[in-house]
Amino acid sequence: MVSLLSLILLWTAHGLPLQNDEDVALAERQIVRTMDRDGLERCMRDIAGFSLAMQCRIDAEGRGRDCQVLNPTAATRRRDRVFQCMASQMRFHYADGAPAEGELVQFRLGGQTLLGDGEYARARNAQRQQP
Numbered sequence: 001m002v003s004l005l006s007l008i009l010l011w012t013a014h015g016l017p018l019q020n021d022e023d024v025a026l027a028e029r030q031i032v033r034t035m036d037r038d039g040l041e042r043c044m045r046d047i048a049g050f051s052l053a054m055q056c057r058i059d060a061e062g063r064g065r066d067c068q069v070l071n072p073t074a075a076t077r078r079r080d081r082v083f084q085c086m087a088s089q090m091r092f093h094y095a096d097g098a099p100a101e102g103e104l105v106q107f108r109l110g111g112q113t114l115l116g117d118g119e120y121a122r123a124r125n126a127q128r129q130q131p
Contacts, residue, residue, distance in 0.1 A: 029094055029095070030094065030095045031092050031093070031094060031100045031103060031105060032092070032093055032094070032095055033090055033091070033092055033105075033107060034090065034091045034093070035089060035090050035091075036089040036090075039088075039089035040086050040089045040111070042085075043082055043085035043086045043088075043089060044082065044086065044111050045082065047079065047082060047111060049111065050076075050079075050109070050110060050111055051108065051109070051110040052069055052070070052071075052076055052083070052108070052109055052110075053069070053070040053071065053106060053107070053108050053109075054067055054068065054069055054070065054083065054087055054106070054107055054108075054109055055067065055068055055070055055104065055105070055106045056068075056087055056092075056104070056105055056107075057102070057103075057104055058092045058099065058100045058101055058102065058103045058104075058105060059099075059101060060099055060101045061091075061099060062091040062092050062093045062099035062100060062101075063088060063090075063091060063092075064087045064088065064090060064092065064105070067083075067084055067087040069083055070106065083109060086109055086111075087109070090107075092105050
């Protein structure tokens with residue numbers, strides 16, 4: 001009994017907290033994001049490169065709803081449909097697998113298409129010609 005008590009005291013003395021029911025419950029409530037990478041690539045289409053932060057409210061299926069770009073710029077507003085499409089390809093759930101329904105999540109989106117120099121120039125020219 002004395003050795004078990006000293007082991008517990010040694011464990012907590014070094015700043016390592018004991019695992020209790022609250023810690024276990026908190027670990028189970030961590031939100032995990034999964035993505036459909038093929039779907040994300042289809043959404044990206046001809047975007048050459050970007051990085052932005054988004055925020056969504058999670059529905060009962062784990063999908064983001066009412067998503068919005070945080071700190072939008074003119075460029076992100078023009079591509080809002082693309083970013084909404086990308087956000088729809090993600091699912092948010094707790095570590096135990098339950099959808100994170102009702103949670104407000106923030107995440108980063110970033111991407112770089114793999115276009116050659118000629119393809120990149122054609123894509124940029126096509127973007128400029130669109131209204």
